[in-house]
Amino acid sequence: MSMNAVFKALADPVRRQLLDSLHARNGQTLSELCAGRGISRQAVSKHLEILQTANLVVAEKRGREKLHTLNPVPIHEIADRWIGKYERRRLEALADLKRQIEEDHHD
Amino acid sequence: MSMNAVFKALADPVRRQLLDSLHARNGQTLSELCAGRGISRQAVSKHLEILQTANLVVAEKRGREKLHTLNPVPIHEIADRWIGKYERRRLEALADLKRQIEEDHHD
DNA sequence: CATTCATGCAATCATATGATTGCTTGTACA
DNA sequence: TGTACAAGCAATCATATGATTGCATGAATG
Numbered sequence: 001m002s003m004n005a006v007f008k009a010l011a012d013p014v015r016r017q018l019l020d021s022l023h024a025r026n027g028q029t030l031s032e033l034c035a036g037r038g039i040s041r042q043a044v045s046k047h048l049e050i051l052q053t054a055n056l057v058v059a060e061k062r063g064r065e066k067l068h069t070l071n072p073v074p075i076h077e078i079a080d081r082w083i084g085k086y087e088r089r090r091l092e093a094l095a096d097l098k099r100q101i102e103e104d105h106h107d
Numbered sequence: 108m109s110m111n112a113v114f115k116a117l118a119d120p121v122r123r124q125l126l127d128s129l130h131a132r133n134g135q136t137l138s139e140l141c142a143g144r145g146i147s148r149q150a151v152s153k154h155l156e157i158l159q160t161a162n163l164v165v166a167e168k169r170g171r172e173k174l175h176t177l178n179p180v181p182i183h184e185i186a187d188r189w190i191g192k193y194e195r196r197r198l199e200a201l202a203d204l205k206r207q208i209e210e211d212h213h214d
Numbered sequence: 215c216a217t218t219c220a221t222g223c224a225a226t227c228a229t230a231t232g233a234t235t236g237c238t239t240g241t242a243c244a
Numbered sequence: 245t246g247t248a249c250a251a252g253c254a255a256t257c258a259t260a261t262g263a264t265t266g267c268a269t270g271a272a273t274g
Contacts, residue, residue, distance in 0.1 A: 010117070020189075065250060076186060082182050172271090
């Protein structure tokens, strides 16, 4: 059941952007996470609620505001499911190589 | 865009089970993948189509049947998105430890 | 060559999902 | 203490999604 919630949560682009935002800077409030997203506060609030039930985001009350934090554990479990240990090493090496090549191109 | 397709594809439990099935044994046909799933062949076919557009599954025609293969690359990219390199090492170590403990409990 | 089996295509339908509006609660601070 | 700001709750609505049924195509096999 739990993993289903994780995948459903990740299915929406707005929610993934929220995770991106938290990955860039943890501990943001609802209002901060709303900024420049073009949808209503309630919509964002609902998205955050879904991310929390999936345990991808943890929220903590701080006075009248609520701070949100990214939890990477469930994401890691996704990779664990379909990628064998050795296969993962290979894919990581590939990804690293790709990154290096891209960096080299930054003149 | 491409990543959106991947996440949408992973959002459905039937599709995840299909990936599980292919992870266990690659190169299965549509009919084989239908077996014991309790939904119509057309439903499975559509699911496989979605997995293919997400590039999570690759299909190859073999006479009158079609063989399906799991492609782990997009899954690996998910982890790459929200988990830093060092954080990943830490999470992997944790997962390995967890597995080891579970193995020890197998009498 | 005809029939059987694996798959593809199209239309339809119920339900799930994401967003909005309006109202309420509750904390801060002047 | 009352006003402004952060967040929660509820009802509604349009669209997306997953499944089904029925028919079409096309390769293997007798």
